[in-house]
Amino acid sequence: MNLTRRHLLLLLPAAGVAWKYVLAGTPEAAPNYKLSEHWWSMLIDLPKCIGCGNCVRACQQENDVPDGYFRTWIERYHVNDYDIENPVVDSPDGGKMGFPPAKDGSGKNFFVPKLCNHCADSPCTQVCPVGATFISPDGVVLVDKTYCLGCRYCVQACPYGCRFINPKTDTAEKCTLCYHRITKGLTTACCESCPTGARQLADLKNPNDPIHEFLKTHSVQVLKPSMATHAKVYYNGMDGSVR
Amino acid sequence: MNSLKDAGHLFRLAAVFLAGIVLFLLARGFLVPKSFGQYGHYRGNALGELAARPVHYAGHQTCETCHTDVLEKKTAGRHAHVNCEACHGPQAKHADDPASETPTKLDTAVLCARCHEANAAKPRAFPQVATAEHSTGLPCDTCHQPHSPAIVAEAKK
């Protein structure tokens, strides 16, 4: 560490000002954030995922996720030869502490991180009886926990199993795409902590976002396309065995 | 005229129902949150409330404003794209007031294995080792500098 006291004296105030600005808050308050200029999504590059569990831990720390529940999790798949209809899948504690060695190293093995797909046509917001869960104008499916009744209809309606009821608030909860971060120009906690860049936040409305080039040059899929949820989390290199 | 008189009780019932509906509409005016319907069928203020939650991970750009020397070393090595907090954990408090919160020194024996312990499900090309054989329990930073992990020629002496 070559940081001298003089360096600190110069840099700290600058950093402090920058940080205070970042902490400024609401979309309305952050002068540069306009809801209509963004349409958030995520790109997951499966060949890069190493199942380290950083994302699961980071999400828990960033969002106070209670133990035993998951806003994001990692699944490990084992596929024997051509038998893609019968993968063996495990997700010990959601992959939070990584994965133990595979029991069967043969065949094909890989990791799949999962999270809320922030569907553009989401079945979960469709069934909410009161309007406590909704898709924001910038494409993030959110839950208003002061309005949620805890009826659990949305949890039943999600085809991906990404919702749960927080036992502390007795309301529905799920990945918010770190709304409190992305509206301030930061990336999500999971993307920030991913060491290999397997998870990348993407803004589909931003013409300069690297996802547009990526989509042109790679084959991507969404989970359960037959459900026609218009999921916005795109998976590169996803095997047919992924559920 | 007579039939109306004989239906008097029905009118009374209708009046009770009507009163109920009016009461409901009045209550609704008071109870529905003001920002409801602003952007859609939900409380518009919820967006602001969700966005105002505290941040725990500072983001690598914030770290790099101060720790430029580490950034230099990292950019030259294989961990160039590994963000600071991927290993160091959430440091927003430290970024907010660096003197008050200093990040604890990490135990490389545990930390590095999370990514680099050999596992059949990891991509073949990803650098991974069976730590029991590779380091025989020694912490990884005995030989590797985490910010730039490649072992340079001198160590092979």
Add this chain to the structure above:
Amino acid sequence: MNGVEGFMYPNEVELQWSVLIVLYPFLTGLVAGAFILASLERVFNVEAVKPTYRLALLTALSFLLVAPLPLQLHLGHPERSYEMYLTPHRTSAMAMFGFVYLWYLMAVLVLEIWLDYRRDIVELSRSSTGLKRLIYRAMTLGSSNISERALAIDEKTGWITTIIGIPSAFLLHGYVGFIFGSIKANPWWSTPLMPVVFLFSAMVSGIAAVMLLYMLFALLRKQTIDMRCVDTIARYLFYTFIIDFSLEMLDLIHRIYESDESFRSLDFMVHTKLYMSHIVIQIICGTVVPIALLALTQLLKLTDIWRKRIYVTAGCLTLIGIFAMRWNVVIGGQLFSKSFLGYTTYKMGLVTREGLLTAVVLTILPFVILGVLVKLLPPWTERHFEPAPSALSS
């Protein structure tokens, strides 16, 4: 993981909807069924079931009043449930159901009961004393007009209410079926047959319940059972059961034949986790046996006593079977993973808010309410023996 076989998405391990959500469609089903039976007399002039008319209406009301309780107890925030009426989300079947329920309660059931009982209410308001007198007077809404013309208007209005009431009853329970049937994420629930199956099983349970209650009250009041009435009810129960069974078999055969991606997982679940509740209790004991028993009464000439015994047995088995059907739909739909790779277990609490004790209390409660209603609004004062106690002007 405890109770998990195979793989489940991590958030799926805990069941979301408990035994209270099994109880709720069971209760609303009894409402719909009892009401349909009552409408048989009113609209289709099936004279034979007249003795059960008022009892059926009171039964429907008792169950309808208790029906929201399991829902309230299961909510994370029951104190916010009024939001469903303030800001109902029009795309949500659950939100729309709140209004269907309110409509059915106030504009159909309460109205029809009031109109049919109005003469008794006015007479009782004159003849009773103390608190009861106050209650009856409040129920008259201040009008004591029971002239022939007024009663004729009541009759006509009641008839119209029943006409509106029949599709309303269909809507009431069909909606509950739709709440499940419209969830594309869950292949055990997602079928267009769901509202229809729910409705017909509701009618079966409601008819069976009224039949049993009628026989029970007759026993308690030491009265002879009108066999023509009970035979007719049993016949309607039999026909409705045939339709219900056909619909459920259609769903099953269709699933087996098409064998889509969910089939293997669901099939395994039915043969293992749901074997007792689905195959033994619902299908064999709860459907096939009652249908066979009722068929016996239709085909053979049996004595009164034997028919009564069969009706009671078939009725009880039917109610158990329909409850099992709700269980298999609600709980069964949550036991398998949406990845089709695993199963979990339902851990029912005993004395928790959503536990067994609560379910038992909520099942008994409608009968307690019925007991009170029967005292307050006797269903058989003028039908069977005692002339209406009154100090009427002639």
